[in-house]
Amino acid sequence: MKMMIEGRLLCGLVALLCLSCASGPRQYAQSTDSATSGCLRNPACYTQPGDEAFLPWVDKAARAAASAGATMKLLEAADVARIEHLLVECAKEANHLVNEREYGEGKSPDDTECMRVVGYDKNGDPIRRQAELGTMKHDVAFACVRREILRLFPNNVSIEPSYVIRTGKAGNQDILKPDIVLHASGRPDQAQCIYDFKFPCLKARKSNPRSVPETQAQMTRYANLDGQCNPAIITPQFGIIRD
Incomplete structure (x- = not known):
């Protein structure tokens, strides 16, 4: 499962890195009480020892572009x-x-x-x-x-x-x-x-x-x-x- 996810991520990064303008948040990840529920919220995550869900460490520009594609509804x-x-x-x-x-x-x-x-x-x-x-x-x-x-x-x-x-x-x-x-x-x-x-x-x-x-x-x-x-x-x- 981990190899499949990393494979998709790598393919996605090739396209994302072609974007000429991308900026975004610092590289950080949120770990939840359940790695499963974390992955449901973010399909790009993978499981680390201790059952904590982490976003992979990827290039900052790629992370920014990926985040821009996600639906983000902030509080008014x-x-x-x-x-x-x-x-x-x-x-x-x-x-x-x-x-x-x-x-x-x-x-x-x-x-x-x-x-x-x-x-x-x-x-x-x-x-x-x-x-x-x-x-x-x-x-x-x-x-x-x-x-x-x-x-x-x-x-x-x-x-x-x-x-x-x-x-x-x-x-x-x-x-x-x-x-x-x-x-x-x-x-x-x-x-x-x-x-x-x-x-x-x-x-x-x-x-x-x-x-x-x-x-x-x-x-x-x-x-x-x-x-x-x-x-x-x-x-x-x-x-x-x-x-």
């Missing part, structure tokens, strides 16, 4: 605005419900509680309460997204899709897993807007969530997905924040 600006409003509401709901469940009505953790060590990871590094709360809040926020957004836009929204970016001439790969991606209908590999939920615990980070170096680096990496929107974070305090 009004739909993106509606989804962003719902994402903010989901962040607020998650923050409120978890804080109330863990600390009582109207209460939230202070900085000392945020930094409290609650366990250790496999490397022996401490796991702090802020990370534990962040995981809880992400779970509630994702449940909200499934309930409020996926039912409205099932073909244009994905939760935690994985992308493999080819970086540099050495063929290095960078694996990205944004929280929420808006994309062309049925095409998670054609990203439109990228978002990450952030639930700052420390007082200083609540007032300036983009000040965290790791967050800045993360947004820079997400920009490699070539979405039509600048990558954004979503916080309960400030809603959508993007450069």
